[in-house]
Amino acid sequence: MIDFGYDEKQLERYADLLKTLAHPVRLCIVKGLIEKGTCNVSMMHTCLNMPQSTISQHLAKLKQANVVTSKRNGLEMFYSVENKQVIALVDTLFKD
Template structure:
C-alpha cells in the first residue's frame, strides 16, 4: 500500500511545476505537438521546454513519437486528464 502512495507522490512532484502543468494542459487540448509548437506557445527557449518534457517522459506521463525529423509528444498516462480537470 505504501508503494502506491510513493508512486502517486512522485507523480505529483513531477506535475508540481507551473511550466509542466501548462505543457500538460496544452497537450491535452491540442493533442500531439512538437517542441517548436510548444516553444511558440510558451515563449521559452527550446532547451527549457526540452528539459521539462524530459522530466515528464521520465515519469512516464508522456512519450515522444518521431515523425521525420520532428518528435511529437503526447500524454500516455490516463490519470493525467482527470488530475488536470480537478485543478481547473
C-alpha cells in the same frame, strides 16, 4: 507512519507524479497537450514563449515520469498525454 491501509509503494508513485506536475511550466505543458493534442517542441516554443532547451528539459522529466509519450516523425519528436490518470488529475485541477 500511521497505517491507514494504503500500499506504501503506490503512495510513493502518486507522490512522485504530483512532484512532477508541481512545476508551473510542466503543468502548463501537460494542460496544453491535453487540450491541443500532439505537439512538437517548436509548436510549444511558439505557445509558451520560452527557449526550446527549457521546454525539452521539462519534457524529459515528464517523459521519465510517464506523464507524456513521444513519437518520432522524421526528424521531429511529437509529444502527447495518453495517461488517463494524468488527464483526469489535470482536468480536476482546472475545473471551475
